[in-house]
Amino acid sequence: MGNIGAKEVPTLLDAEGRRIDGRRLDELRPIQIRAGPLRQADGSAFVEWGANKVMAAVYGPREVHPRHLQQNTKAVIQCRYNMAAFSVDERKRPGIDRRSQEISKVIAEALDSVVFAEEFPRTSIDVYIEVLQANAGTRCAGLVAASVALADAGIPMADLLPAVAVGKVGGAIALDLKKEEDNFGEADLPMALVPQSGRLVLLQMEGHMTEPELAQALDLGVGGCRVIYEKMKAALRERYSVAPAAEEAAA
Ligand code: CDP
Numbered sequence: 001m002g003n004i005g006a007k008e009v010p011t012l013l014d015a016e017g018r019r020i021d022g023r024r025l026d027e028l029r030p031i032q033i034r035a036g037p038l039r040q041a042d043g044s045a046f047v048e049w050g051a052n053k054v055m056a057a058v059y060g061p062r063e064v065h066p067r068h069l070q071q072n073t074k075a076v077i078q079c080r081y082n083m084a085a086f087s088v089d090e091r092k093r094p095g096i097d098r099r100s101q102e103i104s105k106v107i108a109e110a111l112d113s114v115v116f117a118e119e120f121p122r123t124s125i126d127v128y129i130e131v132l133q134a135n136a137g138t139r140c141a142g143l144v145a146a147s148v149a150l151a152d153a154g155i156p157m158a159d160l161l162p163a164v165a166v167g168k169v170g171g172a173i174a175l176d177l178k179k180e181e182d183n184f185g186e187a188d189l190p191m192a193l194v195p196q197s198g199r200l201v202l203l204q205m206e207g208h209m210t211e212p213e214l215a216q217a218l219d220l221g222v223g224g225c226r227v228i229y230e231k232m233k234a235a236l237r238e239r240y241s242v243a244p245a246a247e248e249a250a251a
Contacts, residue, residue: 013170028176033235035152043153047145051135056145058153061123075120079108079127087134103139110202116156136182137165162228163192166221193225
């Protein structure tokens with residue numbers, strides 16, 4: 001126990017190696033993914049991940065606004081990540097801030113690396129991410145929701161993009177940090193993986209860890225991404241699979 005300003009630092013790792021919510025170091029928070037919950041959007045997905053609740057909606061390919069962003073050889077992927085004012089403990093000032101601009105940018109760039117944008121020149125693919133409840137790892141939850149929503153919209157992609165934040169808490173490398181671990185831990189490292197190629201298309205780090213710890217964190221994160229990938233595919237299968245009875249009725 002120590003003090004940062006007036007705030008007491010919670011014990012992040014107990015003597016048995018259990019975390020603040022009882023998880024082991026390599027354990028993800030529970031994740032539920034639903035593809036296609038919104039009717040108006042071309043594609044959508046809702047992700048509940050621990051205490052995070054994130055909705056993504058995709059529109060397009062459609063006309064580019066503002067017009068000057070139009071590209072002659074490919075679609076432009078525009079992403080808007082937004083955290084609702086009521087999504088955090090202390091009301092967040094509504095509107096775009098530097099953090100949401102940065103997150104929108106890194107998510108758009110990650111998505112751009114898997115979407116076959118050359119197939120839709122002079123168009124825009126618009127991705128909206130709304131964080132309704134936040135508890136750390138929202139950029140990863142947003143990316144998971146966005147790539148399922150893109151698939152739901154029928155946008156051709158090389159792969160889905162599972163993502164997770166790894167970090168260092170109580171001196172140990174841990175998978176999928178929750179808020180207290182993000183706030184009081186020693187490091188936070190969000191990442192996104194293209195599972196079929198093994199490429200990382202988002203990698204950020206706040207805090208400090210050693211080189212061997214970084215290697216361990218990357219391994220742990222890649223493993224976590226592969227588990228999340230299966231859940232993303234299952235959500236899409238559930239949305240698009242036809243129940244045997246319905247199939248017979250349609251025949
Ligand atoms: O959400 P993510 O971990 O991707 O980004 P972050 O900037 O590391 O933020 C970590 C967490 O801090 C968020 O998920 C929120 O729970 C919280 N936060 C907050 O309470 N108020 C803000 N204005 C920004 C973040």
